[in-house]
Amino acid sequence: xxxxxxxxxxxxxxxxxxxxxxxxxxxxxxxxxxxxxxxxxxxxxxxxxxxxxxxxxxxxxxxxxxxxxxxxxxxxxxxxxxxxxxxxxxxxxxxxxxxxxxxxxxxxxxxxxxxxxxxxxxxxxxxxxxxxxxxxxxxxxxxxxxxxxxxxxxxxxxxxxxxxxxxxxxxxxxxxxxxxxxxxxxxxxxxxxxxxxxxxxxxxxxxxxxxxxxxxxxxxxxxxxxxxxxxxxxxxxxxxxxxxxxxxxxxxxxxxxxxxxxxxxxxxxxxxxxxxxxxxxxxxxxxxxxxxxxxxxxxxxxxxxxxxxxxxxxxxxxxxxxxxxxxxxxxxxxxxxxxxxxxxxxxxxxxxxxxxxxxxxxxxxxxxxxxxxxxxxxxxxxxxxxxxxxxxxxxxxxxxxxx
Numbered sequence: 001x002x003x004x005x006x007x008x009x010x011x012x013x014x015x016x017x018x019x020x021x022x023x024x025x026x027x028x029x030x031x032x033x034x035x036x037x038x039x040x041x042x043x044x045x046x047x048x049x050x051x052x053x054x055x056x057x058x059x060x061x062x063x064x065x066x067x068x069x070x071x072x073x074x075x076x077x078x079x080x081x082x083x084x085x086x087x088x089x090x091x092x093x094x095x096x097x098x099x100x101x102x103x104x105x106x107x108x109x110x111x112x113x114x115x116x117x118x119x120x121x122x123x124x125x126x127x128x129x130x131x132x133x134x135x136x137x138x139x140x141x142x143x144x145x146x147x148x149x150x151x152x153x154x155x156x157x158x159x160x161x162x163x164x165x166x167x168x169x170x171x172x173x174x175x176x177x178x179x180x181x182x183x184x185x186x187x188x189x190x191x192x193x194x195x196x197x198x199x200x201x202x203x204x205x206x207x208x209x210x211x212x213x214x215x216x217x218x219x220x221x222x223x224x225x226x227x228x229x230x231x232x233x234x235x236x237x238x239x240x241x242x243x244x245x246x247x248x249x250x251x252x253x254x255x256x257x258x259x260x261x262x263x264x265x266x267x268x269x270x271x272x273x274x275x276x277x278x279x280x281x282x283x284x285x286x287x288x289x290x291x292x293x294x295x296x297x298x299x300x301x302x303x304x305x306x307x308x309x310x311x312x313x314x315x316x317x318x319x320x321x322x323x324x325x326x327x328x329x330x331x332x333x334x335x336x337x338x339x340x341x342x343x344x345x346x347x348x349x350x351x352x353x354x355x356x357x358x359x360x361x362x363x364x365x366x367x368x369x370x371x372x373x374x375x376x377x378x379x380x381x382x383x384x385x386x387x388x389x390x391x392x393x394x395x396x397x398x399x400x401x402x403x
Contacts, residue, residue, distance in 0.1 A: 041186040042210030049199035065304060065351045071272040072308050075365060075374060078271045082232065083369055089229040090261055150177050173231030180207065180387060189388035194399035195269070197344070197379050201400050211384060219382075219395025220337035226390060227260045233385065235392055236334035237265035237371055240280060242287045243327035253279045254371060264370050265333075267383075267392065271374035275367035284329070285311055288362065291327055295319075301359045304350050308365060315349055315360040323347065326360075331373065339394065341377050 048054045051067055059070070171178040172191065180191050187208030196203045206212075225234035237254040240247050254277065256264035263277070276284065288311055292298040299314045319325040323343040331339040348363045363376055384393040 041208050043183075043187065043207040044210045045205040047193070047203050047205055052199050063351070065307075068348060068350060069307055072365070075271045075273040075275065076308060078268070079275055079365075079367055079369070079372060081270075082266065082268065082372065086230055086232070086260055089231075090259055149182050171231070174226050174233060174387065175231045178231065180385075183207070184387060190384060190386050192382060192384040193269075194382040194397050195375055195379050196399045198400060203399055204402075212382065214382065214393070214395040214397075219393055220333070220335075220339070221391050221393050222333040222335045222337035224385070224387075224390045224392050225256065225264070227256070230260045232266045232268065233392070234260070234264045234266055235373075237331060238334060239332040240276075240284060241330040241332065242284060243291060244330075245287070246332075247280075247283045247287055249280050249283050253277050262369055266370060266372050267378075268372050269375040269378065271372050272376050273363055273365050274374045274377045275365040275372045277371045278366055278368050280371065281364065281366040284364065285362075288327070295325075297325075301357075303361060304359065307350070307361070309361040309363070310366070312350075312359045312361040314357070316356055316358040318349075318358075318360070329364075329377075331377075337392075337394070339373075339377075339381070342380065345377055345379050 050057050050059075052058065059067075062070075172180055175181060180187065180189070190211055191205065191207045192211040193205050194203055222235050225236060227234065234256065238251050239249060254263065254265055256262075275281075292300075292313060297319050301312045301314045303309045303312045326343045326347050328343060329341040329346040331341070333339065346363060347360050350359050350361060351357075380397060380399050381394045382397040382399070386393060
């Protein structure tokens with residue numbers, strides 16, 4: 001068992017609750033940056049999309065439509081997962097079949113498909129044999145021991161659906177035992193990522209000194225809303241624009257209610273597709289129906305079989321400018337922080353049920369409980385989670401360029 005615990009392991013990362021495959025480099029600024037200025041420690045992990053052939057969870061040569069179908073279903077399952085984990089954290093849901101009693105962990109439910117990316121990280125060695133006394137040190141490669149870090153271990157895990165190709169979950173949420181919170185003093189409480197559209201491109205999860213900083217005055221900053229006992233990262237969504245027109249949505253529909261059990265807006269990379277609280281979703285759908293009804297080339301079409309996407313139009317042939325003919329969607333957060341979704345991230349092209357009947361669908365789903373901003377709508381932005389300052393910073397970036 002000691003040898004097993006000392007092996008370099010693969011870890012599935014529920015990254016903010018996301019998914020990517022990751023290898024790590026840890027050290028001080030002299031090992032991770034090219035400058036000589038003294039800086040805090042940095043850590044970089046390479047991310048690989050779950051559908052990439054390099055992923056241990058690669059599903060094989062499935063069709064594009066099948067990939068989308070799986071991601072849509074995963075996003076729906078993920079929304080349900082958030083509902084139940086939040087209810088569990090607030091002790092509003094009783095799981096009579098739960099037997100877990102670890103003092104460090106609140107009882108949680110078992111769910112399907114909670115991530116869209118995987119992470120592979122070299123974890124190094126522990127200085128104690130499992131299951132001996134609590135771990136005293138944790139080593140990243142050969143450079144830096146971290147004292148007193150807690151990593152959960154289990155003799156058995158059920159319903160993981162990973163077939164042991166991965167070994168666990170590296171949590172990035174806001175809890176005392178999450179990875180960034182435990183090493184907060186080393187990384188100045190900050191981690192960052194920049195997600196690519198191309199699943200074959202490696203991007204990176206960065207901590208501390210390894211985070212590229214945007215030019216002064218660029219980008220947007222909005223407060224992070226951190227709720228007691230809830231590990232997810234909330235932001236204050238105040239409105240939505242489509243085609244640069246602010247929709248008539250009562251801002252109160254985005255407010256956090258019942259201590260987080262309902263409402264609010266969660267930034268969640270574990271969800272591929274954004275889901276909007278029902279009144280906001282209905283307003284977006286109504287605007288787009290009116291918008292496309294005025295354009296001769298757009299003809300309403302059913303969603304391809306068993307895909308849970310409500311608003312689709314014929315896309316065969318596509319309009320002259322392709323996705324550029326589609327209206328932009330913008331999320332307005334507190335502090336005038338605006339997240340403008342690129343045309344190709346607000347909508348997706350899908351094969352129809354028969355050849356030559358391609359369709360274009362809105363890549364947003366309804367939600368009856370809360371709003372969740374998914375990873376597709378976060379592409380080509382650098383997000384910096386500043387836990388010490390309780391801020392989320394984001395700025396546009398070409399994430400294909402070694403981000």
